[in-house]
Amino acid sequence: MPRPSLKDQRSDEILDAYLTCVARFGLEGATQERIAAEAGVKRPLLRHYLGNRGQMITALCDHVVLVFDRMTDGADAVLKEAQSYEEVIGLLFAEDIDHDPRLLVAWQALAVSVGDQPDQRDALLNSLERFLQALTRTFQRLSPNRSMEKTRAVAQGVMAILVNLDSLSILSPPQAWRNELRDGAAILLASLEGEG
Amino acid sequence: MPRPSLKDQRSDEILDAYLTCVARFGLEGATQERIAAEAGVKRPLLRHYLGNRGQMITALCDHVVLVFDRMTDGADAVLKEAQSYEEVIGLLFAEDIDHDPRLLVAWQALAVSVGDQPDQRDALLNSLERFLQALTRTFQRLSPNRSMEKTRAVAQGVMAILVNLDSLSILSPPQAWRNELRDGAAILLASLEGEG
DNA sequence: TTATTTTTTGTCATAATTGACAATTTATCA
DNA sequence: TGATAAATTGTCAATTATGACAAAAAATAA
Secondary structure (H helix, E strand, O other), X not given: OOOOOOHHHHHHHHHHHHHHHHHHHOOOOOOHHHHHHHHOOOHXXXXXXHOOHHHHHHHHHHHHXXXXXXXXXXXXXXXXXXXXXXXXXXXXXXXXXXXXXXXXXXXXXXXXXXXXXXXXXXXXXXXXXXXXXXXXXXXXHHOOOOOHHHHHHHHHHHHHHHXXXXXXXXXXXXXXXXXXXXXXXXXXXXXXXXXX | OOOOOOXXXXXXXXXXXXXXXXXXXXXXXXXXXHHHHHXXXXXXXXXXXXXXXXXXXXXXXXXXXXXXXXXXXXXHHHHOXXXXXXHHHHHHOOOOOOOOOHHHHHHHHHHHHOOOOHHHHHHHHHHHHHHHHHXXXXXXXXXXXXXXXXXXXXXXXXXXXXXXXXXHHOOOOOHHHHHHHHHHHHXXXXXXXXXX
């Protein structure tokens, strides 16, 4: 007899608008007015669905980690098919890739402001570690004879380059930079090739 | 006859406090109250020395670029003495290096919020380009036979790893990550070694 | 000491942001 | 249709942030 609940759907919509605002204005710049406008709802609804400001930040953190993990799973599935490092580079640096540019920006904004809350700190670090392990698994499969240490180091380097590319994209850097960063990742991967 | 002006000194002190607050709370979270408290002055002084909010942001952007360039010059001077890539790695990743952890965090906070103002955008990008060129010069000196393309790509990769390390440091990641990132940079540099 | 300029502080008005809650509307089922 | 529970909206108080300006304090040279 009750009206059907839209809690999950609306919460997701609002969190997505929140994510957009944080990526554009920073965490403190993402006011409830802006979020509500972005989501196309009235401000009191934010409170209704997500709670007060602190609870909203916690919910956003969970949401970012969730989306990040989904992205990792997607990348992992695609990387499983790759048969060469050229293919890996092509997949990771594809221009037309379905890749959310807001994600890492919001990730970093959260990192600076929740660094003191252990739970959220660990959640953010874990989401990175998951992605790192996805990369590492693929590299190990393509170069099974390499030491774990070297494989991890290369994976860290590739991830750093990917993160850097995302951070820079806000400033729309020259295309040459993008190419150079991709080539840098390719050089790193090439170090895993060849015999033992 | 007039009282001696402290404008330059006070402005620098306030900008430094501003930098601290932006690194800790984000650009929008760096309120005048917090800045004044951090600088140990009363709030109206901020306005007196730096102007209104918009002018303060502009001044901060200039200050960050200035400090960044000073850091680049310092790194450049040190790198000039390096005779091997092991030395380069040791210098860039020294634990005890005199290196301001606020700098890149504030750089990124500014990047997301001034992305639309062309002047500040270019200033921020130029400061990165300057550091990139400092790295590139050293790598070219140590490996004069390498192509410019490869040298730049390696420099971009190393810079990405350094930036990433700074961004992560807020979350105090496991020491293993730091080591892996440093090893990743070392692997990149090793690709410049050897003949032709 | 006095004039001059700057620093520094005090204070008020306005706008922005958030918290809280009442009231209304809407959709479902009995 | 009427009851029920949820969604949605309206509104106000409290807190916070900013802008603006007047006034006091301090330092130097004449």
